[in-house]
Amino acid sequence: MQTRIVVYGTNHPVHVVDFELTTCINSGFLLKANLESQFDLADELLVGNMLTFEIESPDAISTYFTGTLFDIQSGFVSEHTCGAEVILKPRLELLKQTEKSQIFVQANVQSVLNKLIQKAGYSQDRIKWRVTKDLPTLPQCVQALENDYTFFTRLLAKYGLIYWFECHDFIESIVIAEGNLASPYIERGLLSVTDKDGLVHEHETGFVGFTQCQSRHRFRMGGSQVHVNAHPPTSVSSAQRSYFEPAAHNPAEQFERTGNLELAYQQGKNEVTLVGNVAEANAGYSFSLNGKLGTAKGGDYTCIRSKQVYKQGSANDPKQVAYHSESVCVPRGEPIRIAPPEHSPKPMVFTATVRSLSGSKTNPHLDTQGQYATQVHFDSQVTESVKRLTQYACRGQKQPTGLHFPLLPDSNVLIGCMNNDPDQSYLLGFALNDTQPSVVTSANNAQNVLCSRGQNLLMFDDTPNTPHIVLQTLAGNQHLVLHGDKKQPYIHWLAQLGAMNIFAAKDIQLGSVKSAIRLLTNKTFIASAKQQLALESKKSVIADAATNLDVTANQIDVSAEQNITLKAGRSHRSVIQSDINLKADNNLTITAPAGSQIIQSQGNITVKGSGSGNLTLANGGSEISIDSSGNVNIFADKLLTLKGKAMAVFDGSMEQDIGSKQSATMPSVPQIAQLAENQRLSLTADGVASLADKTIDLSYFYSDGTPVEDIDYEVVMDNGKIYTGQLSGGTAEIIDVPAGNYTVSYIGEDEEKIISLRQELRTALDQMVAEIRKQADIQERLIDDENLGMQGLIYSGAFLYGLYQQGESIVTGVADLVEGTAGAIYDVGAATFRILGHLATGDVEAMRAELQQIMSTASESINGIVEAFETLVIIAEDEEARTLLANFPVRYFNAHSSVERTRMAGRLSFEILLALATFGSGAVVSAIAKSNYFVKATRALEKLTQATKLKRLNYTRSGTTEKVQLDRISKVETDIDDVKRIESVAPASVALKVNPRTHVKILLDDFLSDAPEHVKNNYRVALRDGKPYITRRNQTVSDQLQYVDGQIVFASNRIDTPNKVLQRLKVDHKSLTPAAKQKLKTLEAQRNQAIAKRDAALKSGNAEHLKAAYKDMRAASEELGEEAARIFVEQNYPGATPLRSKLLTDGKQGQFDQLYQTEDGRLLVIEAKGGSATWGSRMAGKRRAQQGSREYMDSIFKNYEDKLREYLDSPNFGSDKYEVFTNQVEQLEDMIDAYKSSKLTESIDYIGVQQRARDNGLVEVIDITEFDIIR
Structure with a gap:
């Protein structure tokens, strides 16, 4: 019988092509396997779930090995066979992806280790403790700029603990023990090694054991050394060793830690390598070896690392099964220890957060002697309300010598580490924040005032909203105050005794941007300058004196762009030794309303006009006028006298017109106007006017x-x-x-707004975590209520988050849910943790590479990756914001129950990141979109992203x-x-049962709803490589259309005349009236109902319902845009009169959405867009013009004029039977008249109003675009 392997955790038969398992005590394991199946395994094997392999040995004894699926790559290896490469690791690997600084106060070491292991997703029943003595409770346990895994291994090494992994009931468990004596024996019993030839003989075909044995003995020099408070190492030779020398607090601890270090550094001194086919001989397990056969030395051994290799070829190309195992062992009686990790370089001072695992609400504090480093226990005598500075005294001192903040849970403190060793950390102080404010305030006079014996005083005050600095002497009679009051900041400079002298070798400048500069004195004010003295103001300069005002200089220049007025109560006298030149481009008028002017000169007096106007001398109703043609008119109201002592000569012909003019034209008296700013005259830095x-x-x-x-x-x-x-x-x-x-x-953008937006995002994310913590209890109760069969379904991967929110059985609708998510969840779990790590460090290129890999290997498109990456790149520039976003997925899943964390570790973390980074539009099958605070978080992140972009x-x-x-x-x-990029044809959150071609055809019909029939009939939808695309029967009849990202749009290369933007504005919904907000909310609800109908139609495959749903969505989106436009006009153009914009047809093509005439006669042309609609286009002559361009506007108005002519020529116009038609045509005619009038004066404003909306609701901002239509 041959060794064979069976896989558990899938619903279909799986063929194992090859298998490699490596285990190591105090390190973990790595399992790689290539699998084959007739079904796509990526749909069943979810990253983050557990997978179990059964290895059946030739003697029919099975060994089970369970691990967490970290990575899977799948693809078809033949026409009917799908292959998948899977990688399994322990969940403890997750601890390597975080870094933080914490101080656990009054913490038990076992509790700290439990806390770390549970963060990786292990429930308490999967943590096996095999220790014989209690671990100590420490006053403080410090994690200093370490990831959780380094902290974990450092604590194990410090207290002589080791760990390995076991499989119990298809569950991966971690074992922590004091040594390998707690290692379990394999159940097979006594193992043997074959004869020296290393072959398994025929009579031993069912043999399970070892065929090769090799011993290795190494001699190690030196040892380890632990000092009692040794800083730095005591000798040069010890300092040059490759290992560090930690410090202990007492001799007993020194002895124990020295022994553990010695054992760790001597590890591997005696090793035995055994090769055979024993599947159970993995790291952490012990066995007995028969020493009577072969070359092996008998005894009990513990495996410290192992490797198993299994190959049998593809199902289509089977080969002889090849399997062997290799175990490296040490004698069971030889203790095993972990070598402590090397200390990483650390800053001299850094921040850490105070934590308490006990859950006690009493506060940690300093002792009565003010010792921070040696005593930081919680004290029940310190109340929760004590959050202010408290005095303390150092040892041996009676009077207070300093101040401190009581150590509260989650306080931020400043710490340092001697020799970079977290076990030798010290507390330096507190990181100031809102709960630990500045020490220097008015409530703490002993710390913020520096006062000398001679009453010279310097005071600093950091009181919120009114920070200030005071420098004073002579009991305050001489003082300077720099006051930073947020409402009215000021500088006060007082010298009540003696004089105040201000002297500068070059320039003295007094400037005020907004208000006035006043120089006041009870006696004499003297302003003297050797060259020039300049007084400049944006409003007015006033020089006022009760008696005389003397202005004397070599040259005085007075210049004004408009008027210069010299006004005197009695007389004005100008004495000039050479010339007086009076010149004006228009009229020059010299008048004295209640007196006369006397102009005297030793030489000539010349009054000369420019030739473009009249020169007039008038008085008492008589005048002498010279016009621009050179004609002289003399008019006397009573008597005209021409008198000369010698003679009066008339040279030339003379005509007399006695009856022409009856009265003189008197010039008007000029009004003395307010002096305007001299914009054209300025002072340079050296005081020269230019x-x-x-x-x-x-x-x-x-x-x-x-x-x-x-x-x-x-x-x-x-x-x-x-x-x-x-x-x-x-x-x-x-x-x-x-x-x-x-x-x-x-x-x-300023930093204050960035800080405010960061806090807004942090609050929303914290609320989401708190919300899910409450819901986790509900889920656990529902799981307990299910029968064992259903619980098996849950733990095998059928359970997904969210169903319990309706209070139903957790298995209700599981089939539909899995069906709905099968096409929307992708193989991104392992990469997600790397992406989060890259985001935390700001490594943009690494994030780009990971996302490119996801997009290139995914079997289907993942919507929103490009948009999400744009957000992540910008957020990566803000260290605090990127850390907040990178840590959130882990925080969010840690708040779930253990079962959910098992299912949701990797893949759904990516969905959360995608959902947030696309501001909600990238949310796929993720329960996070159902959070009550999800929209708040996405809006906060969107605002923070925009602000960060502007801050650059x-x-x-x-x-x-x-x-x-x-x-x-x-x-x-x-x-x-x-x-x-693979185009999707449906929302990612809905399983598509509608044929893709039918779906696009429905979208196309909705897009062309207002188009003429010959245009509608010109388009058809076809499939190419399984993807829908739009073609035209006749390319001259209509424009090219494209199907992009679930929408029908004009081909982008068809815009000949794009619009130009004059300015963009945003109207926050917060600034709207309650009535306006309610209108938008009502329309939002209508659109959400249409979206729900769309999703239901897509899921059921009902094309007719889908078509109706899209029609309702379009209507609701258009009404949203129209209402937003009305709100904008009402708030910004009060009193504007609506004009008729709708033609007398059912469609909306060839007309504007809204038209108004303002009170000052301007014409407002409004384009309104709602939902995801963008600016359209139309043919303007032979060129396609984009909505918002001057050409587009002119084309629409031309269409209005053409239609008006048709209506006026209609026999129905003016008929009593068609009164409504006649009234509508007259309204349209009034609008055209207003347009023509505004066109002549160029008083037309072309404005676009957009109320964007996504599937999860409105974007609470109205976007305003003012188009540039100036030719």
């Missing part, structure tokens, strides 16, 4: 040439003047700036107005290339 006529061109683009998002910018000139604005398409132009240097800051754009640089500088930033690479 003309502000320069332009700064900002250009901010990604490295691939695409513009960055429309973010804010701030430009600060070297004279302190600030210009702000927003980029548009990556560019901005700032005109009329002074020449010189400037600093530009691009503002994407924060950038500040210097520049000069004389040089144009282009700003570039590298673009995050979010593409996943060279992968196999």
